[in-house]
Amino acid sequence: NLGEFKMLIFVILLLGYIVILGGNSMIIFVVLSDPKLSSPMFFFLCNLSLVDMAYTTTTVPNMLSGLVTGVSTISVQGCFLQMFVFIMLSVTGRATLTVMAYDRYVAICSPLHYSSIMTLPVRLLLVVGAWAFGTACTLPAICLGSRRYYCGANVVKHGWCDPASVRRLVCGDTLTDNIVSLTFGVVAMLTTGVLILTSYILIGLSIFRMGVGERLKAFKTCAAHLTVVTISYSAAFTFTYIKGLLSFALSCFDLSVWIVVFQVRIIVSVLYSALTPFLNPLIYSLRNNELRESIGRMLRKLGLTDVSKLPTATFSETCT
Structure with missing residues (x-):
């Protein structure tokens, strides 16, 4: 029912999707190609960018196709697959932010032991844990919904296979489905939120005992991540x-x-759904001096710009 606004929505979604793919791809490419960006923080940032790209790709291309062709269809199996991947990646993104909060806590509260604590096996374990947490919080509701009997109307009144919208098509009582979905949603939100809040409370207590110069340095270390968490x-x-x-x-x-x-x-x-993936690369590119410098070096190698002409960053995230 968008009518004459259909193409406007299409252009907005397309431009936003291009920015999301371009910005996050640039972060991944720069981090993987620049040896100076080998710290755990950028390792987790790469994973966050990957999650954001996959998260939006789950829904946006299908919506863009529907806006252009006027045909918005999806198979039952594809609908539940889209639902699972979309929710799982949403929870995984928040779990990744939680892991990054722990990384900031170690960097500020135990700087001398940072390298020995955040080893490659530990980083891999934290990332795998984030993906496992996202999967565990998503599977019960999806499995329960896929076993229900659907009859009558076959139109999902949403931009994608939203669980609540799909649940309206069930022929029968969905109270159990609602309770399971709500329970795991609250668990995912509260668990990640409480852990992030705890990390920053401990960081704040540690900063309180520092001198003025060290406080400013610690704040700069957390600026980008804290901004993303606050917005999210x-x-x-x-x-x-x-x-x-x-x-x-x-x-x-x-x-x-x-x-x-x-x-x-x-x-x-x-x-x-597009807000955080859209803002993440912009925030980290603007507020991370090391990442900005690396992007400048990459552009200089490509002959697109002179790194000396890039504006000086006002934030830094040096851990040591």
Whole structure:
């Protein structure tokens, strides 16, 4: 029902998707090709960029195709696969931010032991743990939903196979599905949120005992990650609040208002899902001096710019 706004939405989604793929690909390429970016922080940043790229690729290309062709179809198996990968990557992204918070904690609170603690096996274990956590929080609800009987309407009223939207097509009681989905969603959000908050509380206590110069250096170390975490969780809670208001509106107004509110809810969901992957490369590129310098060196090698002309960064994330 987008009408004349269909192409506008298509252009916005396409440009955003190009920025997400380009920005995160650039971070991965620069980190892998520059030996100076071999610290654990950039190892985790690479994983976060990979998660963001896969996360948006799960949904955006299919939406772009539907906007152009006017045909938005997906098989039942493809729908549940999309649902699983989308939710799993969403949780994995937050788990990766949690791992990065632990990395910042070790860098600031135990700088002399940083290299001995954050060894390659430990880094790999933390990344595998983040992916395993995302999978464990997603599988129960998806497996339960895939065993339900679906009949009648076969239209998912959303931009992708959203669990709540697919659940409306079930012929039968979905109370158990709702409880399982909500439980694991709360576990994923609270577990990662509490661990990140705990890391920064300990960092804050450690910074409080430092001198002015060391405090500034520690703050610069956490600036980019703290910005990403703040935006990610603020957007998540804001989105949840908006969804609650819209759900209330759906139950209180007539059919015409119901249709408008429902469409607004879908648009808000699409914007939220692309927000963090869109901002992550921009924030880390602007607030990380080492990454900026590496990008400048890469562009200079390609003959595209002179690194000396790049603006001086105001933030640094040196650990030692």
